[in-house]
Amino acid sequence: MLVSYKWLQDYVDVSDISPEELAEKITRSGIEVEEVEKKGEKLKKIVVGHVLSCEEHPNSDHLKICQVDVGEEEPIQIICGAPNVAAGQKVIVALVGARIGGNIKIKRGKIRGEVSNGMICSLQELGFDGKVVPKEYADGIFVLPEDTQVGTDVFSLLNLDDAVLELSITANRADCMSMIGVAYETAAIFGKEVKLPAANVPVSEEKVSDYISVRSESDDCPIYTAKVIKNVKIGPSPLWLQNKLMAAGIRPHNNVVDITNYVLLEYGQPLHAFDYDRFGSKEVLVRKAYEGEKMVTLDGTERTLRQEDLVITNGKEPVALAGVMGGLDSEVRDDTTTVLLESAYFNGTSIRRTSRYHGLRSEASSRYERGIDPTRVRLAAERAAALIAELAGGEVLEGTVAHDELVVEPVTVKVELNKINNFLGTSLSLQEVEDIVKKLQFTYTLDNETFVIEIPSRRWDITIQEDMYEEIARLYGYDNIPTTLPEGQQTLGHLTPYQQKRRVVREVLEGAGLLQATTYSLTSKEKFGQFALQPAEPVELAMPMSEEHAILRDTVIPHLLDSIAYNRARKNADVGLFEIGKVYYGKGANVQPEEVEHLAGALTGLYVNHPWQGEKVTVDFYTVKGILETLFARLQLAQGIRYEKAEIDGMHPGQTAKVLLNDEVVGFLGKVHPTREKEYDVKNVFVFELDLGKLLNIESKSLTYTKIPKFPGITRDVAIVVDQGKSAGELKDIIVSAGGQLLKDVNVFDVYIGEKVEENKKSVAFTLRYSDTERTLTDDEVNQVHEKVVEALQNAGAELRM
Amino acid sequence: MKERLEELKLEALAKIESSQDLKQLNEVRVAYLGKKGPITEVLRGMGKLAPEERPVIGALANDVRAAIQEQIEAKQKVLEEQVIAEKLQKESIDITLPGRPVVQGNHHPLTKVIEEAENLFIGLGYTIAEGPEVETDYYNFEALNLPKDHPARDMQDSFYISEELLLRTHTSPMQARTMEKHEGKGPVKIIVPGKVYRRDDDDATHSHQFMQIEGLVVDEGIRMSDLKGTLALFAKKMFGEDRDIRYRPSFFPFTEPSVEIDISCKICNGDGCNVCKGTGWIEILGGGMVHPNVLRMSGFDPEKYTGFAFGIGVERIAMLRYGIDDIRHFYTNDVRFLKQFAPYES
């Protein structure tokens, strides 16, 4: 809502308050003022000129040479390119030395050889938005009324000395979508009086009921009133009216239409003027449209209506889309002489649906949507009729025809002083509260310390005591409310075990050098299902904004690969990322999907890079496995973890393993398949993805100290040659089961494939550590056990390597 | 013989003194103190002496031997130190060369902000609640006093999945979910960090996905001043003790009264600049007293209980705090961006 400071003066005296102070106070008490615009501040030396003559420029086919009287001794010569410039016009002239919109300075100059001592201006050149400039002047200079005094300053003439406050009106404060509403708000803040406009309609002999009848068939139109004004002369509005509309962001059209908009801005009550002679009948019927019924709206578009659209009809066909836009056929035109003036109350929800469906938003619809004050329906109509009589020479027929079935229940709200103070944490006195209620101009009764407040219909947002608390708090000043902390029952703040362990997961991965990433939950249909261990039911958006974000992800890796690619394109070659985020498994239509938190990572490039000492370690399968092993150890899960070679879509078949926890698959790790890497424009990326819930929801045991062994152990190495397909894990299992109690630790210390062993064979060497916590072992004891181990390996096909 | 011994002593001491290294010194030791050395030889010839002279010469010989021994040890210490010094000299390195890197990752900046908030509120007795991102229309809107066709639904244009399901547009649905769990009994004290989604085209200041932290306190006797105090604590924790805070009335359907909080602009210190659009103030969060309809719908008696709620945009906080100019940085994961948030900050 754009509020002209000068216009506001009509309803409340703000002459002692600067526009800036007004803006600040309004903001602090509830309605954010986003901007205070002062057009005139950026302009100077702009006056009214009279075009005495206008001739063709000899060196141009579109420029004119004008002699312009600007109130000085001699007329000045100005070259003008506007198509509508003509002799006899009163125009806006920027003199030499003037500054116009866009901070442009006007200098003496020559245009194609002819002297030009100024500039004839369009409104846009003074900083007006092209959308509010009257259509006839939209592509040329603005022509002032004939009786305008030559040489005078245009500032007050065009209200350039005004300040316009841009109010950002929240859904609850629709009462401030009118000048009178803003005036009440201003009055409440500053403790001032509100002056309401008068509507003195001259009495006519003829009765409106002889001209028109009204009827509503729909509950969505509880009030419909009509007035008729005869002998109207359509023409431009006076400049003061045009100025006010333009300041409010509305384009002037003609006097009748401008008056309906003026009163809409003044009262917040939308009005519509029909050409009575083109209305098509003597009956207004408001009803729901028939499915598929057609009408052409004012903007020239043919609309196909739906059953839920509310329409104004002439008893036969629609003449207006109720509360949204009028019809083209019955529009007020230059030759209109009799005006049918509509002022009505439509249901906001119905208007909102129609407005959204047809993609049509208007000043009227935006007000109906948020609600209007039903008591202003008739007031506004009277005011507009009076103005039409005054400014368009019309004769207002006696009376108003109306359909009125709205029952307005009076709203009273009861508030008690101690409850107010308990709620706000204040210690307001009865007097302070009473002063605030008075400033709001609400009537009330006071019994002891209880106020019973009658809420006026203009503040339909206030219905319960909490609404009144807000009124009191905001006018008292939020900044004046004390700052305290809750005092009640103490509570223990804490993280859940899951949340604590999730922090540990981050700690471990970051300690291992990975950066935490965040990617989008929405992905493309193409990426959905990639790297999934099992197929999931998709969760798709009904109306996606793009193909990239059309469906909820079921795995995290695809977006991490995108992040790797993004870095690769920017020459960040060594990247290690992890993400903790949800994936989503559909559970059927209208059922909330299962949301599972995953931990995923992607690494590429060098893991260790210490060049001058020649240390470079490239990320490989074992880098990732090592990180996960560290993580599992930290989470007390190492005992239950197993790896199984796996073939997973999009993964390298020889370098991928499933991770099992207590025999349940919880995720996987490995190298991305080269074909998939190509799709993502990445190379040599190792990834992992784990179901975090399955890892973290296992209860962790508390730690108990284990005695440090007092007796040194004995180590034995064993080197064997086996088939290449035999995994170290299998061999280790054999060793462990043969080694019994005394065997405490087994570690691979060498793996060899090459010339020194047969083809398809490999050599694997283990170090075995034997010990007993209670005594020192003898060589004989150890030898006995170790022989069993060797035997078991040989039985499994291993050859002892000497 | 006496003279001979004195002579030997002087001779040995001179050789000790002139020894250049441990090897030479050892040769001296062997030469003078060894079993075949000259002192032993002198002693062997003692038989020729008169019996009363023998102890005198014997004592003298021992003195000489001890003196040489002492001198050798002293010299040995000097030479050993010299050897160590030379060795250390040779081992000297260029200490300006870079050390072996210990690569560490770090939190995403959004996590950094969230964890900081979590820690603050845990200290104030809150717990951390988490909830579904795919929400029902009921919890996302209706339970928050936003019935169907409420004009304020436009503020949060949303991604629907079906008629009844959508991606939550705020973390506020957890207000109702948490209150329902408490079955009408306070106190409730939670914060809810999480992802939310709105139909916005991604650009420098908009993102279809972003993060919020919701806060909710419901108990007997909760006052609006408690909301102010809590949010002031948060604002100062996030932006520093020296920031001024202002409270503006605002509107959210699920709170009444509602408030928006601005902090004084750090860049211009309140004088007005581009970042604060000339106002000197920057909006950081919104909140209010829980609307009685919301309390009632979630099973709390508004005559007995009051509460406050607030919502914080995590990206906004991080952008203001670190001077980040493009919200998309949070989601592209450029390592040169992410690594900037490694250092500890107070």
Ligand SMILES: [Zn+2]
């Ligand atoms: Zn600033």
